[in-house]
Amino acid sequence: xxxxxxxxxxxxxxxxxxxxxxxxxxxxxxxxxxxxxxxxxxxxxxxxxxxxxxxxxxxxxxxxxxxxxxxxxxxxxxxxxxxxxxxxxxxxxxxxxxxxxxxxxx
Amino acid sequence: xxxxxxxxxxxxxxxxxxxxxxxxxxxxxxxxxxxxxxxxxxxxxxxxxxxxxxxxxxxxxxxxxxxxxxxxxxxxxxxxxxxxxxxxxxxxxxxxxxxxxxxxxxxxxxxxxxxxxxxxxxxxxxxxxxxxxxxxxxxxxxxxxxxxxxxxxxxxxxxxxxxxxxxxxxxxxxxxxxxxxxxxxxxxxxxxxxxxxxxxxxxxxxxxxxxxxxxxxxxxxxxxx
Numbered sequence: 001x002x003x004x005x006x007x008x009x010x011x012x013x014x015x016x017x018x019x020x021x022x023x024x025x026x027x028x029x030x031x032x033x034x035x036x037x038x039x040x041x042x043x044x045x046x047x048x049x050x051x052x053x054x055x056x057x058x059x060x061x062x063x064x065x066x067x068x069x070x071x072x073x074x075x076x077x078x079x080x081x082x083x084x085x086x087x088x089x090x091x092x093x094x095x096x097x098x099x100x101x102x103x104x105x106x
Numbered sequence: 107x108x109x110x111x112x113x114x115x116x117x118x119x120x121x122x123x124x125x126x127x128x129x130x131x132x133x134x135x136x137x138x139x140x141x142x143x144x145x146x147x148x149x150x151x152x153x154x155x156x157x158x159x160x161x162x163x164x165x166x167x168x169x170x171x172x173x174x175x176x177x178x179x180x181x182x183x184x185x186x187x188x189x190x191x192x193x194x195x196x197x198x199x200x201x202x203x204x205x206x207x208x209x210x211x212x213x214x215x216x217x218x219x220x221x222x223x224x225x226x227x228x229x230x231x232x233x234x235x236x237x238x239x240x241x242x243x244x245x246x247x248x249x250x251x252x253x254x255x256x257x258x259x260x261x262x263x264x265x266x267x268x269x270x271x272x273x274x275x276x277x278x279x280x281x282x283x284x285x286x287x288x289x290x291x292x293x294x295x296x297x298x299x300x301x302x303x304x305x306x307x308x309x310x311x312x313x314x315x316x317x318x319x320x321x322x323x324x325x326x327x328x329x330x331x
Binding site (some may be wrong): 013014016017018019022024025026027028029030031032033034035036037038039041042045046049051081082085086088089090091092093096 | 110113116145147148150151152156157161162165166168169181183184185186187189190191195196198199210221232234238239240242243276280282315320321323324325326327328329330331
């Protein structure tokens with residue numbers, strides 16, 4: 001297998017810390033607690049943040065930002081290219097099949 | 107400027123020097139609190155999740171206080187942004203939830219949390235120049251088989267780590283992460299080294315974080331009544 005990288009990040013990145021501090025732990029409810037933070041909004045945001053590629057970018061794994069294959073503008077063309085490649089592959093296979101049949105009939 | 111009593115964690119009522127925050131104790135249990143300026147907590151957002159954003163600074167500090175308790179005593183971290191009406195409210199909570207809190211503290215005593223993440227492989231661009239249809243399909247099949255093998259290896263890793271942990275909490279597998287799990291383990295064990303070794307055996311790249319206070323294992327709601 002190729003393309004692997006190793007990150008040993010035992011101190012905990014900002015995303016790891018935010019996720020735990022904002023989304024985990026004991027919640028105190030009822031009259032004794034005062035609401036000062038819109039924690040639901042922050043929790044939602046932190047989930048999105050953690051799920052997004054920003055986590056990786058923050059750790060320095062931003063290899064794709066300079067890769068034309070992954071830049072937003074290139075996305076459509078990439079999808080198009082993939083589709084064409086697949087069509088191409090299917091057509092090539094059909095041509096090969098037809099050539100074989102023609103060859104057999106000779 | 108309005109002030110409030112911010113609560114960081116629940117622990118045993120034993121002397122702790124926390125350089126700022128202090129304990130409000132009651133019947134052997136204590137809330138770790140500090141008086142804060144509540145204005146600092148309004149309008150927080152995650153638009154700029156950099157280390158020096160206000161939210162990051164406050165979250166890091168919250169974590170630092172929890173950790174400083176965690177180094178000496180069992181700790182139940184409280185959710186970020188917990189502000190109490192006052193010391194009386196802290197005592198009321200500790201009184202009403204004495205049994206429950208004691209049981210939770212016993213559960214996490216001498217244990218720590220480790221995070222283990224296995225990311226999915228980066229997808230490389232397919233080079234189509236001079237690639238025949240058959241070769242393309244073969245390459246595609248190979249990629250799918252590789253991805254499947256990695257997924258299975260991640261499942262094996264989780265199973266083996268689970269045997270070495272008291273509890274585990276997993277996040278759903280996503281397109282990017284094949285394994286994202288927090289394990290609660292005895293503080294004396296060589297869990298991270300074991301995780302490294304197992305992952306290497308399975309040919310997986312892992313990210314290991316910890317030791318954390320038991321954030322992921324204290325998801326509970328407490329009320330004073």
